[in-house]
Amino acid sequence: MHTTLGCYAIAVAIITVWSTTFVSTKVLLRSLSPEEIMFCRHILAYLALLAAYPHRHRSSGIREELLFAGAGLFGGTLYFLTENYALKFSMASNVGLLMATAPMLTVLVARFLNANEPFNRQLAVGCGIAFLGVFLVIFNGHFVLKLHPLGDLLAVVAALTWAFYSILVKQIGNRYNGIYITRKIFFYSIVTMLPFLAFGDFRCDFGRLRDPEILLNLLFLGVVASSLCFLVWSKIIWKIGPVAVNNFIYLEPFITMLAAWWLLDEQLTPIAVTGGIVILAGVYISTQAVHKRPRSV
Template sequence: MKQQETGKLRKLSRVNLGKTGAYALAFATIVVWSSTFISTKVLLDTFTPIEILLYRFLLAYVLMFALYPRIHRPESLKSELKLVLAGLSGGSVYFLAENFALEYSLASNVSLLVSTAPILTAIVAHFALKDEPLGKPAIAGALIAFLGVGFVVFNGKFVLRLNPVGDLLALVSSASWAIYSIVIRTLDTKRSSFYITRKIFFYTLLTILPVLFFFPPRFELAACAQPKILINLLFLTLFASCGAYVVWNRVIKELGAVKANNLIYFIPVFTLAESAIFLDEPLTPFALAGAALIVAGVYVTSRPHR
């Protein structure tokens, strides 16, 4: 029975999405990721950032192992090292750098600097990938969208306080995601995307371990009995980790690292809308103008090169 289920998952992970399907799944993932800020904000009242990261990926790994229990030998040393790098760049380093950046710098600074990931991805892809050149439309669209992100993030209240440590960590987080996208784009494997995602979660957990010696978790599991805590933790595990990573890895393969990451510009737009609905945070004309700039910027970058 388990072998049949595993076979079905393998077939499902290799279904041809097509461009339309890839964009649809990409936007669904963006909506999920934009909601993680709200869930994380709720969990931070009970857990530390390190604890949230540990619980999130530990539960995600257990679930992915239950869905795809097969164990394969490494295809090659090169492919396995890429998975280690993916776990580092798309998991531990990305989230740790972002979380610690928030300890030193303003949330608006961090949000804006992390949003440079699509720009950095385009630059890295230009040199690392032959099929994703950095053209003028890509540069122009990226700048327009980034300007829009600034409008949305500051939402009419421009406060920019430079903090070298926090801002540098935010840029490290951004660069880390750019590297992750390139690694996934160049990963040549016959394995199921479920298996690949499971391995990435494993290496994320493995590379978090050294940090736990300096910031040991308290393991206050009794708090998980609270419905609010449990629901938000399960959301981060089931949707923002398991589902989103499996889908996003397929999206990168289908659209390319640059086009896929350009859609990340929409995260602050959805976060703004969700915050207005669920947290009663203000929605200003300034932010709406930023959303329009983001749409325009992504449209410019997505147009075929002539």
């Protein structure tokens, strides 16, 4: 992680892990509600981080606590709720496409908040090219875009919450141990999701955790995809910035497509392969752009 190229490689590895979480989530949805999956995932992530680094640090004040609370609310509670319910009310293809706006929204949020992140023509072009590639991969020659207003709106909100989370993590900085920072963000995620659990489909039936399939999938989502990946993702944000890191989100549908081809023997079509190449080109252009001096579009 000491070089920019190393950060890019780690970002791709994390996106690869996150691209496989949909399988675990689909398995768990047979037995658990979206709220139950979210809560158990965050509890396991918090406990894993607490075991790895049980120490506390003295807070520097109310502003710092608000930053942590905001990161927990946006990156945990609101992101997972809006994403899960978007999938419930809309088509997966719609949600996948709209969630791919997260890198572009990160650029806009960073500019709006004056977060000293790069914004130039090359970055805008790279984002546009990568988004086109995402479109090709998701629709794969079968263009069916049906509007589902509530679900589609929730997908955009989910992408927006991730953009705010990324900026807040950058503003928190790495003044403390990275494990402690990630743990504290997950703590506030748990606190802010409690009101939603009170009104959602949540049951305190922990006996279901005796099912090995449920337990193993929750451990993967909580310990690997959440605590470990969120920790490393935060470190990369501190190193190269949220705009550069979030560009790799464009790779998620491409990696999912490759995983389906490799593991599920699904067919790779020329359009999907072309889309993957277009995504790679867009991500390359965007990552090159973030190292240039910002100028107005």
